Amino acid sequence: MAKENFVEQIADIEADFPRWYTDVVVKTGLVDYGPVKGTMVIRPYGYAIWENIQSQLDKRFKATGHRNAYFPLLIPMSFFTKEAEHVEGFAPEVAVVTHAGGEELAEPLAIRPTSETIFGSMYSKWIQSYRDLPVLINQWANVMRWEKTTRPFLRTSEFLWQEGHTAHSSEEEALDETMKMLGVYKEFAENCLAIPVICGRKTEKEKFAGAVATFGMEAMMKDGKSLQAGTTHYLGQNFAKAFDIKYLDKDGVQKYVYTSSWGVSTRLIGALIMAHGDSRGLVLPPVVAPVQVVIIPIAAKKGGVLEACADLKQKLESAGVRVTLDDGDNSPGWKFNEWEMKGVPLRIELGPRDIENGKAMIFRRDSLEKSEYALDGIADTVTNLLSAVQKDMLESARKRRDGRIVYADDLNGILQGVEGGNFVKAGWCGLRGCEDKIKTETAATARVFAEGETSCKCAVCGKKAEHTVIFARAY
Amino acid sequence: MAKENFVEQIADIEADFPRWYTDVVVKTGLVDYGPVKGTMVIRPYGYAIWENIQSQLDKRFKATGHRNAYFPLLIPMSFFTKEAEHVEGFAPEVAVVTHAGGEELAEPLAIRPTSETIFGSMYSKWIQSYRDLPVLINQWANVMRWEKTTRPFLRTSEFLWQEGHTAHSSEEEALDETMKMLGVYKEFAENCLAIPVICGRKTEKEKFAGAVATFGMEAMMKDGKSLQAGTTHYLGQNFAKAFDIKYLDKDGVQKYVYTSSWGVSTRLIGALIMAHGDSRGLVLPPVVAPVQVVIIPIAAKKGGVLEACADLKQKLESAGVRVTLDDGDNSPGWKFNEWEMKGVPLRIELGPRDIENGKAMIFRRDSLEKSEYALDGIADTVTNLLSAVQKDMLESARKRRDGRIVYADDLNGILQGVEGGNFVKAGWCGLRGCEDKIKTETAATARVFAEGETSCKCAVCGKKAEHTVIFARAY
Numbered sequence: 010m011a012k013e014n015f016v017e018q019i020a021d022i023e024a025d026f027p028r029w030y031t032d033v034v035v036k037t038g039l040v041d042y043g044p045v046k047g048t049m050v051i052r053p054y055g056y057a058i059w060e061n062i063q064s065q066l067d068k069r070f071k072a073t074g075h076r077n078a079y080f081p082l083l084i085p086m087s088f089f090t091k092e093a094e095h096v097e098g099f100a101p102e103v104a105v106v107t108h109a110g111g112e113e114l115a116e117p118l119a120i121r122p123t124s125e126t127i128f129g130s131m132y133s134k135w136i137q138s139y140r141d142l143p144v145l146i147n148q149w150a151n152v153m154r155w156e157k158t159t160r161p162f163l164r165t166s167e168f169l170w171q172e173g174h175t176a177h178s179s180e181e182e183a184l185d186e187t188m189k190m191l192g193v194y195k196e197f198a199e200n201c202l203a204i205p206v207i208c209g210r211k212t213e214k215e216k217f218a219g220a221v222a223t224f225g226m227e228a229m230m231k232d233g234k235s236l237q238a239g240t241t242h243y244l245g246q247n248f249a250k251a252f253d254i255k256y257l258d259k260d261g262v263q264k265y266v267y268t269s270s271w272g273v274s275t276r277l278i279g280a281l282i283m284a285h286g287d288s289r290g291l292v293l294p295p296v297v298a299p300v301q302v303v304i305i306p307i308a309a310k311k312g313g314v315l316e317a318c319a320d321l322k323q324k325l326e327s328a329g330v331r332v333t334l335d336d337g338d339n340s341p342g343w344k345f346n347e348w349e350m351k352g353v354p355l356r357i358e359l360g361p362r363d364i365e366n367g368k369a370m371i372f373r374r375d376s377l378e379k380s381e382y383a384l385d386g387i388a389d390t391v392t393n394l395l396s397a398v399q400k401d402m403l404e405s406a407r408k409r410r411d412g413r414i415v416y417a418d419d420l421n422g423i424l425q426g427v428e429g430g431n432f433v434k435a436g437w438c439g440l441r442g443c444e445d446k447i448k449t450e451t452a453a454t455a456r457v458f459a460e461g462e463t464s465c466k467c468a469v470c471g472k473k474a475e476h477t478v479i480f481a482r483a484y
Numbered sequence: 485m486a487k488e489n490f491v492e493q494i495a496d497i498e499a500d501f502p503r504w505y506t507d508v509v510v511k512t513g514l515v516d517y518g519p520v521k522g523t524m525v526i527r528p529y530g531y532a533i534w535e536n537i538q539s540q541l542d543k544r545f546k547a548t549g550h551r552n553a554y555f556p557l558l559i560p561m562s563f564f565t566k567e568a569e570h571v572e573g574f575a576p577e578v579a580v581v582t583h584a585g586g587e588e589l590a591e592p593l594a595i596r597p598t599s600e601t602i603f604g605s606m607y608s609k610w611i612q613s614y615r616d617l618p619v620l621i622n623q624w625a626n627v628m629r630w631e632k633t634t635r636p637f638l639r640t641s642e643f644l645w646q647e648g649h650t651a652h653s654s655e656e657e658a659l660d661e662t663m664k665m666l667g668v669y670k671e672f673a674e675n676c677l678a679i680p681v682i683c684g685r686k687t688e689k690e691k692f693a694g695a696v697a698t699f700g701m702e703a704m705m706k707d708g709k710s711l712q713a714g715t716t717h718y719l720g721q722n723f724a725k726a727f728d729i730k731y732l733d734k735d736g737v738q739k740y741v742y743t744s745s746w747g748v749s750t751r752l753i754g755a756l757i758m759a760h761g762d763s764r765g766l767v768l769p770p771v772v773a774p775v776q777v778v779i780i781p782i783a784a785k786k787g788g789v790l791e792a793c794a795d796l797k798q799k800l801e802s803a804g805v806r807v808t809l810d811d812g813d814n815s816p817g818w819k820f821n822e823w824e825m826k827g828v829p830l831r832i833e834l835g836p837r838d839i840e841n842g843k844a845m846i847f848r849r850d851s852l853e854k855s856e857y858a859l860d861g862i863a864d865t866v867t868n869l870l871s872a873v874q875k876d877m878l879e880s881a882r883k884r885r886d887g888r889i890v891y892a893d894d895l896n897g898i899l900q901g902v903e904g905g906n907f908v909k910a911g912w913c914g915l916r917g918c919e920d921k922i923k924t925e926t927a928a929t930a931r932v933f934a935e936g937e938t939s940c941k942c943a944v945c946g947k948k949a950e951h952t953v954i955f956a957r958a959y
Contacts, residue, residue, distance in 0.1 A: 041606065043555070044560055044563070044602065050553065053551035078526055078527055078528050078530075078531045079525070079531055081519075081520060081524070083523065083642070102585060104593075106582075108592075110577060110630030110631075110632070120557075120595075127519065135516075151557055151625075155586075167557055
């Protein structure tokens with residue numbers, strides 16, 4: 010790799026946000042384009058973020074009583090036709106296996122775009138009695154949705170995700186699960202990704218194909234657009250009826266179960282990049298950063314410097330910090346740029362004078378502040394700084410977002426709001442025609458209902474508003 | 485689930501080992517058959533074993549300098565034709581996507597049966613200079629090989645695995661990697677799965693399609709057959725040349741890299757079952773057992789029993805033990821049978837009299853021994869017992885296997901050896917004809933070369949032996 014100033018290779022974040030994004034994801038080694046159009050290779054630096062996301066979510070799923078399993082990739086095409094809305098929503102995006110083992114298959118097989126149907130077919134076999142309920146299963150898997158326009162992490166034909174699928178004996182319990190997992194996602198997004206999210210119900214138009222109700226969490230990116238960061242679905246008895254998932258209740262009556270499903274994906278990595286990144290590149294929150302601290306030796310050839318750096322690294326590792334010592338040949342300035350671009354939360358600079366004084370310089374990637382700290386007790390100092398970075402990143406993202414939520418009374422207000430890079434709250438009568446008109450005129454879509462808020466009139470038709478809705482342009 | 489005696493539902497292990505196997509995998513809730521022929525659903529109890537296997541292997545891969553990544557599922561069919569042996573080996577088993585997004589694809593895409601080709605295509609882009617080497621990447625993924633005859637875990641059209649793919653500047657380094665990872669697998673198999681393995685090189689006939697040399701580890705199952713539990717491949721420059729993976733060396737010359745690949749899969753769960761299981765069902769080694777200890781209350785309705793059990797559970801959890809308290813309605817005897825079938829290493833029985841005496845009965849699944857232990861210091865007792873079970877299971881499997889390795893001088897000796905449920909060591913001249921003849925006449929295949937041993941003559945043709953080979957019937 011040539012010794013250039015990386016920073017200059019990234020497009021200006023203010024002038025060209027989309028270009029800045031693709032520059033950052035590729036040049037920091039998060040991802041590369043796969044040989045098949047619309048596919049991505051998640052490189053080690055990007056995959057390490059995903060591993061941290063997985064481990065944080067997985068322990069939350071287990072703490073709420075879920076267990077992991079693995080269901081087949083290939084689903085008979087006929088399964089999709091069993092739920093009318095579901096097939097309409099997913100059939101156009103499906104990748105189809107028609108040949109295998111040198112022969113044409115009797116029935117074409119879909120590569121799962123989502124797994125409600127195959128979970129449904131197995132649940133109908135496993136669930137017989139009220140004693141078998143609830144069933145609370147999650148799977149970590151790859152899924153495939155053939156998309157025309159793709160962008161790494163945000164929209165690719167194949168992506169990685171988790172999908173929870175649960176079955177319950179009552180509507181209330183299934184709805185509780187749907188809301189509980191939305192809460193788990195929100196707490197995770199805020200405390201691990203440092204991304205504040207707005208959660209709420211989606212409109213009929215925006216809901217999952219086959220759901221009774223979909224709830225989403227929406228995150229504001231630095232360009233003011235919204236990214237749907239996760240969804241939970243209350244499926245009612247739609248899939249239970251399509252797949253005949255029945256149980257014998259205590260009262261001796263056969264009843265259909267109520268189901269839910271919920272998922273987040275590698276899209277979250279895109280959210281991290283666009284919620285926190287700046288002109289120098291990535292800014293990663295410590296909880297999910299693959300490298301939390303990079304140590305850069307100054308005047309590395311002077312006696313004792315590398316030894317002191319190695320000693321420091323050892324101390325931080327013992328304290329459970331993910332730390333890298335960059336003892337490569339490049340200049341300190343070059344290393345500063347590279348690790349800043351890679352978004353490492355803290356940089357520690359250690360040179361002969363620092364060692365003599367028993368001090369080290371620590372640079373915070375989020376605030377760009379640099380201060381001197383005593384080497385004595387440095388592990389505690391670093392641990393505390395990492396917590397502070399995590400907390401401050403959430404607060405600063407929240408402040409940024411809250412300053413960009415505006416209200417509008419009419420179509421023109423919505424247009425001006427979203428053109429100014431805002432989320433816009435406006436009244437909506439509940440009719441599809443008005444929702445469609447907002448999209449046509451402003452390129453904004455209904456993200457979620459603003460829970461607990463009421464508007465008096467619909468911004469389009471002026472009739473009585475049924476909901477206050479958050480409108481935004483979205484990824 | 486009906487209150488029957490589970491044990492009677494399992495076929496007799498002595499009389500019908502294959503039937504015993506399929507009974508055990510299904511009835512213990514490890515796995516179920518998927519709707520598409522040859523596919524399996526890995527249920528939570530089975531998947532929890534896989535998660536334990538993953539976490540043990542993953543830390544070993546990382547400790548040896550490897551990083552995880554994720555490469556696309558779909559590979560252009562043309563990639564396979566670039567390496568002549570590789571396409572011959574894998575093309576017949578490939579599942580092919582011909583349509584996606586409602587259109588026929590310009591080029592059909594293979595669902596990866598293994599990923600040397602797609603790693604190769606990316607490595608040729610990423611590797612430019614000697615400074616970029618070595619590249620040490622692993623991925624956890626699903627793969628697909630269309631098989632005619634399938635059996636859960638052992639051979640299914642889709643399975644889960646990890647595949648390491650590495651690139652090096654010298655033959656020596658790539659070969660070192662190939663042997664190092666074989667060593668990692670062996671240490672893992674013995675210390676985590678409690679399965680003794682024999683490692684060695686494979687014959688040309690049995691090697692991976694596209695490799696220069698394949699090394700395998702072979703484990704003996706309870707019926708005396710061998711199961712290939714993992715392989716590592718030295719690929720030489722075969723894939724480097726097929727995918728043009730070149731680097732500029734220090735001397736200014738463009739050179740091809742040397743590559744290796746290595747993998748283990750959900751097959752290991754099949755190995756666990758058949759290496760340790762007995763007439764009562766599964767016997768799981770503590771390191772990978774989803775539940776290490778089950779607590780069964782005796783006379784649960786008596787005052788204080790459930791409280792004491794819950795207290796015990798809490799103590800064991802604090803000591804890092806994976807423990808379940810079965811406070812369900814079934815009788816203790818029924819619970820004993822169920823948890824024995826599920827292979828839980830230790831069962832603790834706790835009733836009013838035990839509590840009064842400050843003692844508990846502990847039953848060891850591996851040795852079927854039951855002894856009384858003081859409740860005082862029980863967490864240490866349990867931790868020590870779990871270590872003892874782990875160690876004893878390996879020793880007992882080793883003793884069993886070592887007693888079933890025999891030598892043969894001729895074809896008839898091989899036949900008698902494998903019919904008696906043994907591994908047979910015999911001389912082989914190195915010619916394919918003799919290897920084929922052994923397979924035809926005895927249904928045994930060459931598993932691995934018995935490293936360091938020499939035989940004087942080939943068991944088939946009587947000419948000078950090149951290798952001593954371990955022959956066995958195999959899964």
